[in-house]
Structures are given as C-alpha cells and as structure tokens.
Amino acid sequence: MRRSTPLVIAGGVLALALACLLSLMVGARTVSPGTVMEALRSHDGALADHAVIQSRLLRTAAGVAVGAALAVAGAAMQGMTRNPLADPGILGINAGATTAVVLGVYLLDASRVAQFMGLALLGAGLGTVAVYAVASLGRDGATPVKLALAGAALTAGLGSLINALVMVDDSSLDRLRFWQVGTLGARSLRDIAGVGGLMAVGAVVILLAAGVLNALALGDDAAVGLGVKVGRARMLLGAAIILLCGAAVALAGPIGFLGLVVPHAARLLVGGDYRRIVPVCLLGGPVLILVADTVGRVIAPPAEVQVGVMTALLGVPVFVVLLRTRRQVGL
C-alpha cells in the first residue's frame, strides 16, 4: 500500500482541487465547471448562477477549514495517547464543547459564531482535562482503555444533561436537533476567517511538533530517552488539539469520525511517520468532508443530509475495512 510521499501529496492536492470544484458545482442547482471558473474570475452579482456559487464558496471554505482541523487533531491525539481509537468524538472533547454551546444557547441565548467559539473552546478544554485527569488516576496512568472509557462516560453523562435541558425547552430542541448533526451551512466570511485563524495556529503547532509526536508514539520512556520533555510536549500538543476541535465545533457542530478515519487512511498510505501523516491529513480531511457534504446535498432531494451524518455514513465502512485488514488492533 505504501506510496512515495510526494506522490501522495500531489494526489491529495489534486483530489482537494477536484473536491472543491465539485462542492461549488453540485447541489439543488448544478452549474458547469466553466461557469464556476467564470464566477471566480469575474463575479457578477446579477447572475443567479454566480450568486449560488458565492454562497457555496463560503460553505466550501468552512468545509476545508473544519476538515483539516479535525483530521490533524485526530492524528495528533492518536500519536500523543498511543491510542488508535483516539478521536475528538470518542475522547469526550466534542461532548464538552457541545455541552458548553448548548448551555450557552439555553442560558445566555448565544447565537453568534464568536460566542459559540468561546463556549466551544472552554467546553473542549474542560472536557479534555476532565477525561485525562480521570484516566490518569490510579496506578497505570492514562492507558488507552481508561481514556476511551472516561471519554465514553463523559460523553454519555453530558448527553443526559443536554437531553434533560432540551426536554424542558422546545425552542432549544428545535435549534439543537439541526445543529448537532453537524452542518457547514451559511456563515459569513468574517466568521470563517476568525475561526480559521485559530485553526491555523493549532495546525502549525502540530505540523512543527510532528517529530515530537513520533517520539511520543514510541512511549514515554523512549521519548524521554530521545530528549523530549514529555510533560511540556503534551501540554503544547493538547492546547493545539483543543484549539482545533473547539474551533471546528463552533463552526460546524459536532462532526464525528473524520478525526478517526483520515489519520488511519494516511498511515496506510505513507507509513507511520507523523512528519508525513500530518500533511496528508491536512489534505485528506477537507477532501472527505467536501465529498460528504456534496453527496449529502444530492442524495435525498429536496432536503439535504447534513455533513455530520454523511461523514459517519462514509467513514464507518472505511473504518471497518481498516479494522478487518489490519492484523492486530491494540486497545
């Protein structure tokens, strides 16, 4: 399966360009590639096709940002915790962020992306710290099983809290049931730019720290032997992960599975070196999310299937194939 990295990167760039083009072309009103190019070169607001493309442009940009953020965060989490299951959804980060946003909607009547952003970051941070703290107690420290259990416990517990809130308030239910399936729906360019900036910081940190991830993936003792300051490296990577996941939840709601599947696929393509995995994730995440979003638009007309549902439906078969083809699954 292994390919040379430049070839994979080139393929990834090509796939991303195609996915972007498809995402701009396909939908309730499908336009030709030529029209897309024309609208990008010289936008004419009076033309209906151009207006459609402009609204899709925002959505495509949001997809690129969210896809890249989740995939890179997933890769970093898998390396840092030496846990093949690590994913923002499974380790409780999304649950923390979601709960904070829901509480904000309910208690503070939050509605702007900037507010979601702050709340999601706070919740993601608290969730991560709680899961890691609980898993670290006891003699063995944070083993993969304990991390996954703690994440599942937190997710289920917070889910109950959200359900209890939503049950007493119909208007929250109405807003939430659409938000919690994950959607790249209309946002302003300013929102995307603000959130994207934070994501970029997180992604750059992880790209630069990919060598440290390699060391951590060997285990703490080996990492110390290689001269890595383990505690400080975990803090820095953890902060970058929280930044990426919180920002993604704020922009698109809780989108599962992307952070799990894309790094695994990248590992199959380019091997176990995080200096190669992280860049491939940076391209692969957006490709998966844009394809999922585009398919979701046309699969059940006239309604759309939200991107969070599509990533799970497209991601699970990939995940299952990965599990079946790999000999030993550590957990």
Next chain:
Amino acid sequence: MAGTGLLLLALLLVRVLVGTPMVPIDLALRAISGEVVPGYSFIVVDHRLPAAVVALLAGVSFGLSGTVFQTLLRNPLASPDVIGVTLGSSAGAVLAMAFLGADGRALFWCALLGGLATAGLLLLVSGAGGPGASGGADNRFVLVGIGVAAALSALISYLLTRLSLQSAGDALHWLIGSLSSSTWDRAAVLGGALLVLVPVLALLVTRLRILQLGDDTATSLGLPVPRTRVALVLVAVALTALTVAVTGPLSFVAFLAGPIAQRLAGRPSFPLAAVVGAVIVLLADVIGQNLIPGTELPAGVVTGALGAPVLLWMIARTSTSGSGR
C-alpha cells in the same frame, strides 16, 4: 447479595408509596389486594406498581445482558450501550416512528429487529461467528461496535431533523428512556420474555465459564465454540432489544451492573448483576420522580447523569491493568 436484595425491596416500596400524593402503607396494601380505595387505587395499582415492576424487570434484563457481553468479550467497554446494540434498537424504533408512524406493538417489533440486525452486522463484520484464532473475543468486535454505534447515532440525529417538532420531542423522550408510560401490558411482555430468556441464559452460562478458559481448551472439552458464542450474543441482544422496546434505552445500566456486582461479590456474578441492575433502574426512577417537586425527570436522564460519575470513579480507582481490560 442479601443486602442488595433488601435494598431492592425497600426501593420497590418507596417507588409505590412516595411521591405526590404520598400513599400510606395500609391503604396501598388494601388497594393491591383488590379493594377500591378512592383516590389511591388508580395511582397505586394502575400507575406506580406497573412502573415499579417494569423498572425491576428492565434492570434485571439490562444487568444480565451487559454482563454477558462484558464477560464474553473480556472487555468492560463491551456493554450493549457502547457497541451499538442499544442504539440499533433505538434506530429501529425511530425509523418506524419517522416513516411508518408506528407506535405500541409495531414499535416494539421494530426495536427488536433493529437490535438483532445490529448484532448480526457486528458478528458478520468482526468475524466473531466464524471459527478463528480468537473469534469475537478480541478488541475487533468492540471497535467495530463503536464504529457502528457512531453511524447509528448519526442516523438517529438525522431522523430527528426529519420529524415534526412535536414528534421529535416524543421521539427524544423515548430515546432517553422512561418508565412513565409503563402499563401492566408492558410488564407482562417483558416478564414473559424474561421467563423464556433467563433459563436459556442460565444453561448457557456454564458454557460461558468454559469459554473463558480459552477457545482451545473449550474446543478440546467438546464445546462448539463459534455456535456457543453466537447463541450467547443472541440471548444478550434479545434481552437488551426487548427491554429497549419497552422502556427506551436507559443508558449506563447495562454498562454498570456487571462491574458493580463484581466489586461487591469479589467475582463475576450473574444473579447479583441482575439485582444490581434492578436497583439502579428503581433508584433512578425514584430520584427522577421526587428530585424536583412538580417535574418528572425520565429515569434515563438520571441513569445517564449518575452513571457517568460512578463510571469515572470506577476508572479512577482501577489500580491494576487486569481489571481495566
């Protein structure tokens, strides 16, 4: 065991007597014996008593089912909540609500079918049904289950967006798990199912103990390993799916009953796990009924909210890697 049994009886009593209005014990006994006690008979006989009985049966069923999965797959993560069987039942029911407008009996069958289909998929995909080095007893079954669970929960979220707000509220209420609509009919269905399934499980538990010696040993002792494993999974799924069909998925009950029973008894115990499951559900329902005056919280909200700290505490206390797997 005796202490837990007493706690269970006390909780049954509290569930029937305590609430708005409070029922004096002598009046309750007269109502139960068939006398018409104005103002109390309906509350005791048609409302609280069936809820208490359904809670008891549901707890027993979830407790047994969770313990079968956890023992069989040698993994505390393997409860039906986590590997998607519960969600499969829920998805079946919500699908039926969304597209067929189903309720009552139809809902029941759809939930059962959803749970069984999910389990079938898990067995098929993880290769647990076939012969093999470790069959379903490795982590693959759990990992596939977690993946399937994620897809099912996405599907349920999607279905919720397709329903009217009113129906979405109803579906959500059911998805949380509640005993508030318990009737004698439902208690009878659940009781009948347990009458069939528990003896079958009792027969299979001996074989489960042999399976735990390892597949090779079990085979050399003459046990048909893949078939036994599939039979155990099917019984456990039937227990879960039937109960989900009646009460909705009460999260964490199946997850917690086995490990708590093991901690109490010092070894895995199916009878104790059943009792602990019943205690959890009854306790949750009593709390949900009485915590906030004038508001009834569904039992599922309480099991979820209380279950999480208990589980986190158990994880934190795990001192050896042995009990963490």
